[in-house]
Amino acid sequence: xxxxxxxxxxxxxxxxxxxxxxxMSGSAPLPPGTVWNAVLGGGAEPSxxxxxxxxxxxxxxxxxxxxxxxxxxxxxxxxxxxNPLAEPYLxxxxxxxxxxxxxxxxxxxxxxxxxxxxxxxxxGGLVAIGVVFRVAWSGGRxxxxxxxxxxxxxxxxxxxxxxxxxxxxxxxxFRSAVLWTMGSLGxxxxxxxxxxxxxxxxxxxxxxxxxxxxxxxxxGEEAAAHLGTRVERVKRIVYFLASVTAAATVSVAGVIGFIxxxxxxxxxxxxxxxxxxxxxxxxxxxxxxxxxxxxxAQMIVRPLVLPVGVVTAVLGVPLFLSLLRRTRA
Amino acid sequence: xxxxxxEAFDLTYRYPGSPCAAVRGITLRTLxxxxxxxxxxxGAGKSTLARLFAGILTPSSGRVRVLGRPVEEWSRADxxxxxxxxxxxxxxxxxxTVTDYVSLGRNPxxxxxxxxxxxxxxxxxxxxxxxxxxxxxxxxxxxxxxxxLQRARLARALAQEPEILILDEPTAHLDxxxxxxxxxxxxxxxxxxxxxxxxxxxxxxxxxRYGHEVTLMSGGTATVSGTPSEVLRPRTLxxxxxxxxxxxxxxxxxxxxxxxxxxLP
Numbered sequence: 001x002x003x004x005x006x007x008x009x010x011x012x013x014x015x016x017x018x019x020x021x022x023x024m025s026g027s028a029p030l031p032p033g034t035v036w037n038a039v040l041g042g043g044a045e046p047s048x049x050x051x052x053x054x055x056x057x058x059x060x061x062x063x064x065x066x067x068x069x070x071x072x073x074x075x076x077x078x079x080x081x082x083n084p085l086a087e088p089y090l091x092x093x094x095x096x097x098x099x100x101x102x103x104x105x106x107x108x109x110x111x112x113x114x115x116x117x118x119x120x121x122x123x124g125g126l127v128a129i130g131v132v133f134r135v136a137w138s139g140g141r142x143x144x145x146x147x148x149x150x151x152x153x154x155x156x157x158x159x160x161x162x163x164x165x166x167x168x169x170x171x172x173x174f175r176s177a178v179l180w181t182m183g184s185l186g187x188x189x190x191x192x193x194x195x196x197x198x199x200x201x202x203x204x205x206x207x208x209x210x211x212x213x214x215x216x217x218x219x220g221e222e223a224a225a226h227l228g229t230r231v232e233r234v235k236r237i238v239y240f241l242a243s244v245t246a247a248a249t250v251s252v253a254g255v256i257g258f259i260x261x262x263x264x265x266x267x268x269x270x271x272x273x274x275x276x277x278x279x280x281x282x283x284x285x286x287x288x289x290x291x292x293x294x295x296x297a298q299m300i301v302r303p304l305v306l307p308v309g310v311v312t313a314v315l316g317v318p319l320f321l322s323l324l325r326r327t328r329a
Numbered sequence: 330x331x332x333x334x335x336e337a338f339d340l341t342y343r344y345p346g347s348p349c350a351a352v353r354g355i356t357l358r359t360l361x362x363x364x365x366x367x368x369x370x371x372g373a374g375k376s377t378l379a380r381l382f383a384g385i386l387t388p389s390s391g392r393v394r395v396l397g398r399p400v401e402e403w404s405r406a407d408x409x410x411x412x413x414x415x416x417x418x419x420x421x422x423x424x425x426t427v428t429d430y431v432s433l434g435r436n437p438x439x440x441x442x443x444x445x446x447x448x449x450x451x452x453x454x455x456x457x458x459x460x461x462x463x464x465x466x467x468x469x470x471x472x473x474x475x476x477x478l479q480r481a482r483l484a485r486a487l488a489q490e491p492e493i494l495i496l497d498e499p500t501a502h503l504d505x506x507x508x509x510x511x512x513x514x515x516x517x518x519x520x521x522x523x524x525x526x527x528x529x530x531x532x533x534x535x536x537x538r539y540g541h542e543v544t545l546m547s548g549g550t551a552t553v554s555g556t557p558s559e560v561l562r563p564r565t566l567x568x569x570x571x572x573x574x575x576x577x578x579x580x581x582x583x584x585x586x587x588x589x590x591x592x593l594p
Contacts, residue, residue: 041486134427139345208441208442209442210441211434211441211442212439212440213436213441214439215433215436216436218425219433222380222385222416224412225383225384225385225405226385226413226414226416227408227409227433227434227436227437227489228405228406228407228408228409228410228436228437229405229436230404261515272429273424273425274429275446276442302539325441
């Protein structure tokens, strides 16, 4: 087990390097000096200034917040459910959001304004979560097993709805709907970044307050209660935080897989399972991982931008499998 | 006589949806520095009773008092500073080190984010030392033997600095040597720190040797309570367990209780 402070330094430096990489890469690569000047606002040519400030910087910051939020959400779900397969989309938030987005794209276009798809995605995601919690809530308790099964069912239901709408959609709407479900950090401006950052920051701070309770929950719910944890209260708070952060990322960036599953596991394998370390390092690691993946997605087949979810899976899976093989934790 | 640390008055509990009560009309007390044993057949309501005492279940009627105060009036954290439970839970947290696991016993004393204080770390180290686990402090729980794991559970409970200890099957899965050592450890802790302990066990021989008082539960009720010599009567045991029972009084070394083979109806 490595030291937590060392982990913070390693992942912090990685995040800074990732941000630099993200700002330099894109359809027109920029040298480090130009990026540096553009960020600081002095001595860069106007076109570079515009590219960095209004396109790349919001994209990189969106990547940081989305990656951090997904990793946080995954960490919290894994802690509550004591299930290694738990990840941010477990409760159907991705399918619900995809359904909402596809409804907006195929039926409404931008009839209700430019943010229509985002709002419908958010509503879809929240409806899915709401249904799942309603089913799993019984006698003042959240039943984890019911929660997982209900999540799978609700996902399947909305997944079928998405397929139905796509089968009926016209060609151009079909293409933009499919692209939406692949996830991208490029479609949000500073407004989306602002509200995602606000939610992620608030959820991270609130989750710090439950660190020791989450540690105790590793022993099971009753054992945690014996150690002073108000189990049902903590579960309600943490499920809420994990679900809302997941829903916020999906509404802003679409569905981006593997970050929420792989990052918390990797951090746990390297730096241990104390949530006082695990949560902050997962936030940093998720932010760095997604920004790197997005930079790579823009570099491989220039000027085409690959769906970032493809990169997170193609790079994340082999990395994770090798870590799994080495630690066997 | 000192005030009891744990008391139950006419305690009854019925699980939701169940036609009959799992625990009926139990009145019981545990004194500081004493060991109270609960024995009885499977399904007698022993573990339900433990969960009522720990405030996990709310009684259908009757009440539980912890240090003179109704259990439901304690906050979970305040309760965890006074009452520790040793059950079979740690089998799940396999990758914790012994130190991490015992440190969880300080949870009710520290805030979510703050590191453990010097005093907290001292209490943890002392608990590990007291249970003879110092050499294993950095081992992971899944690397421990059954006996070592049970000592780790006791050390975690001790780190809570409790006045009351509830032990649910403390010797399950232990061989007789380790079972004996576990009870010696419990007896030692109870004597040193004036803890009042309540243990549930299927091992009637050890219950009779280490319990200052023993209660035999059957069908949710306390069939008989008292000193081991008052409880360990062949006829009483036979009625509770549904088989003929031989009881031999060995004086200072306790009782030998054996089922009689070939007597099942």
